[in-house]
Amino acid sequence: MKLNAARRWIGPGVGILLVAYLLWRMPWAEALRTLGQVRLSWWLPALALGTLGVWLRALRLHWVLGSPQPLFGIWRSVALGYLAGLVVPAGGGELVKLRTLMKARGLDLLHAGSAVTLDRLFDLAGLALGLALLGGLQELPGPVGTLLRSMGFLLLFIGLFLVLFLFRGKAYVTRLSRSLAHHPWLAQKMGRLGAVLDEAEHLRGSRTWIRLLLLQLFITAFEVLTATIALRALPFTVPLPPWTGLQVLMFSAIGFALPLLPGAAGSLQVACILALRPFGVPIPQALAFSLLAHLGHLLVIVGHGGLALLLQPEARGPAKAGLS
Numbered sequence: 001m002k003l004n005a006a007r008r009w010i011g012p013g014v015g016i017l018l019v020a021y022l023l024w025r026m027p028w029a030e031a032l033r034t035l036g037q038v039r040l041s042w043w044l045p046a047l048a049l050g051t052l053g054v055w056l057r058a059l060r061l062h063w064v065l066g067s068p069q070p071l072f073g074i075w076r077s078v079a080l081g082y083l084a085g086l087v088v089p090a091g092g093g094e095l096v097k098l099r100t101l102m103k104a105r106g107l108d109l110l111h112a113g114s115a116v117t118l119d120r121l122f123d124l125a126g127l128a129l130g131l132a133l134l135g136g137l138q139e140l141p142g143p144v145g146t147l148l149r150s151m152g153f154l155l156l157f158i159g160l161f162l163v164l165f166l167f168r169g170k171a172y173v174t175r176l177s178r179s180l181a182h183h184p185w186l187a188q189k190m191g192r193l194g195a196v197l198d199e200a201e202h203l204r205g206s207r208t209w210i211r212l213l214l215l216q217l218f219i220t221a222f223e224v225l226t227a228t229i230a231l232r233a234l235p236f237t238v239p240l241p242p243w244t245g246l247q248v249l250m251f252s253a254i255g256f257a258l259p260l261l262p263g264a265a266g267s268l269q270v271a272c273i274l275a276l277r278p279f280g281v282p283i284p285q286a287l288a289f290s291l292l293a294h295l296g297h298l299l300v301i302v303g304h305g306g307l308a309l310l311l312q313p314e315a316r317g318p319a320k321a322g323l324s
Contacts, residue, residue: 026269045229049225050297054079054300055075058071060119061074063211064115065115077104079301083096083309126219134243224245233292247275250275
């Protein structure tokens, strides 16, 4: 018990140390002066695009579920999950999204969890694609470059495994379930996993996969555009290459994925600084951009989450066990 409690505190503990280091070592006065020069004509459009991005992610989960029901319930689950992530570290927002989705669609934990996991894997696919593009556009530096390239290969392997499991996993699960006939509890679990694969039949259609992959490509390009516009909101003293928005987005995605403090406090600042420093951006300006990006993220998430709390969930019929 004590060991488990200690493990739960590792992430927040590292996050607290990281924030303490940032508070102590970063040039806050210069960063605040840079923030005073923000160009609202660029920042506000980036904010509007970020707001639309939440709806795009809700649409992706809607397509993964293959549900004929309205998008509202899924958007509400996504919005409340993001909102909870601002106050609950270590992926707590995903648990809130999962629970809300189960209520909105009448799904059990296994079916809702498989849909949310698959949806998140599309984010990992976007991250792997972005890292591969960065590797082709520039030579990623030293140990950081080695780490990012390794992560890209790992994400690609996970994605390929997922595709093979969806297409070929049913036969494997059936054989395993038969071999576990003398263990009723394990056989029942295997049977439920097979039911998930059966009810995700719509995902095995080539058109569905093409549609989902095209949507993920659009989401990644859309978010790169948003980051590029946001970068124009500050007067950087050095010229930036055209792919700076892609690098900022990929590093920020890794920062958000780290299970440290709520709202990615600290990790997002480090991610933005690491993304911009190779282009010669001074630390005060990189820190200022990270604060501006963090503020925009908070406004978008609080706006969606607050609206989701105000609106009543849609009425649903009898609970269903499937994804479609």
